[in-house]
Amino acid sequence: MKKRTACFLPLVLIIGVFSAFAATIxxxxxxxxxxxxxxxxxxxxxxxxxxQAQAQPEKIFAAPQNIKERTAVYxxxxxxxxxxxxxxxxxxxEIKEADRLLELKFYRDGKK
Amino acid sequence: MKAKNIGRSLKAxxxxxxGLSAVMNFLGKKTVPQNKHTIWSYTGSAILLFFGIQVxxxxxxxxxxxxxxxxxxxxxxxxxxxVPLGWIIRSVHFWSASAMIVTVFVHLxxxxxxxxxxxxxxxxxxxxxxxxxxxxxxxxxGYLLPWDDLSLSATKVGTDIPRSIPIVxxxxxxxxxxxxxxxxxxxxxxxxxxxxxxxxxxxFLLAVHIYLIQKQGMSVPLSVExxxxxxxxxxxxxxxxxxxIIVWLVLFGALITVAVFLPPSLGKxxxxxxPAPKGIKPEWYFLFLFQTLKLFPGKILFINGDTIAVFLIVxxxxxxxxxxxxxxxxxxxxxxxxxxxxxAAIVYAVGMSIxxxxx
Numbered sequence: 001m002k003k004r005t006a007c008f009l010p011l012v013l014i015i016g017v018f019s020a021f022a023a024t025i026x027x028x029x030x031x032x033x034x035x036x037x038x039x040x041x042x043x044x045x046x047x048x049x050x051x052q053a054q055a056q057p058e059k060i061f062a063a064p065q066n067i068k069e070r071t072a073v074y075x076x077x078x079x080x081x082x083x084x085x086x087x088x089x090x091x092x093x094e095i096k097e098a099d100r101l102l103e104l105k106f107y108r109d110g111k112k
Numbered sequence: 113m114k115a116k117n118i119g120r121s122l123k124a125x126x127x128x129x130x131g132l133s134a135v136m137n138f139l140g141k142k143t144v145p146q147n148k149h150t151i152w153s154y155t156g157s158a159i160l161l162f163f164g165i166q167v168x169x170x171x172x173x174x175x176x177x178x179x180x181x182x183x184x185x186x187x188x189x190x191x192x193x194x195v196p197l198g199w200i201i202r203s204v205h206f207w208s209a210s211a212m213i214v215t216v217f218v219h220l221x222x223x224x225x226x227x228x229x230x231x232x233x234x235x236x237x238x239x240x241x242x243x244x245x246x247x248x249x250x251x252x253x254g255y256l257l258p259w260d261d262l263s264l265s266a267t268k269v270g271t272d273i274p275r276s277i278p279i280v281x282x283x284x285x286x287x288x289x290x291x292x293x294x295x296x297x298x299x300x301x302x303x304x305x306x307x308x309x310x311x312x313x314x315x316f317l318l319a320v321h322i323y324l325i326q327k328q329g330m331s332v333p334l335s336v337e338x339x340x341x342x343x344x345x346x347x348x349x350x351x352x353x354x355x356x357i358i359v360w361l362v363l364f365g366a367l368i369t370v371a372v373f374l375p376p377s378l379g380k381x382x383x384x385x386x387p388a389p390k391g392i393k394p395e396w397y398f399l400f401l402f403q404t405l406k407l408f409p410g411k412i413l414f415i416n417g418d419t420i421a422v423f424l425i426v427x428x429x430x431x432x433x434x435x436x437x438x439x440x441x442x443x444x445x446x447x448x449x450x451x452x453x454x455x456a457a458i459v460y461a462v463g464m465s466i467x468x469x470x471x
Contacts, residue, residue, distance in 0.1 A: 059380070060192055060378040062193075062375035063199070084362065091354050091357055098351045102351060
């Protein structure tokens, strides 16, 4: 029973990571920022280069734009780390078992 | 029951054609030496992990990226602001590139310190150095692709360096730029290098490198080689691979976290006519070379200072490449000198990089 739970736990966590990931995908990008980036193409021909340079943002910073998107990203990272911790815990148990079998020379005949 | 039979016959069908049982047998019998240096062997697989992430995220970015003068910067801006999760994918690509170069440096320096390059592993070392060079060129070509002010200026400076090499220098600069100056042709050229030529070259080198590691095996301490100490070994499957998976998971988590919280920004589209912005600096892994070049005066006696600097850098790289032939057998004094040289190289690279960052 315990082993079965251990098998399902990473699965649940992985599903959690993907659902958090999917939640971030579903967030539409903010319209205001899109406009600022597309603005130079939509404007009529500018009189000089300086005007064009002003229309284009100096630097674009990539980050979640609203609270919903930010929360989704944080949830995704939290799920990811939770999944990693559980997987590491299970792997440590597996390592202990594999090392114990190695010490007992359980596979010696089969492998050499 | 029926599904089990189908599974068995499918397995037999593949086995007959691919002979996978030989590979499984090999993996089952493969062992990894266990000693105080084993920890460094995890850096090798970490490089593979980061390279895999680079390939996957690189393909995703290539769906939207357009390598033309007008579209390059706009398409990156679109990836960052319009494409769902585009900013995370770009950030993961950016950070895994740096992580890959860090692990390649750590891997090579650990091999240098423990002197695993000695006979019969000379070719393994040499392919490793070529892999480092390929990773650096990957970084250099990728830096131009966002086509912002900083990347344009840094590429201008970077591609100008070979010009100081006598006879072939001018040709090398023209070849890199696809003309006399950095233009749209340079961008397409760098893009082709970044997504076609370099991956093929790197995959070939990786295949040779991994084959050589399998052929020669991992090195063991001298005391074990001389038979003074017993060789402790760990089966690759499953004991070692489980440990590797833990390292991969933690590195993957760290990479995603850094990528989410510290995404790279994008400057405004580069203007070919605009003067170079202040404070041009290359990526962190070129800072020590950049600072070294800055240290040299314009003229030393009657020779160009840059020519001497480039010559010294190339000479150091050649010595680094042929290190296994300079230190080919165990020798106490030579071994100590080689270890000190490794430490000196690390201190020099870190010191120069910090100096460059501060000035």
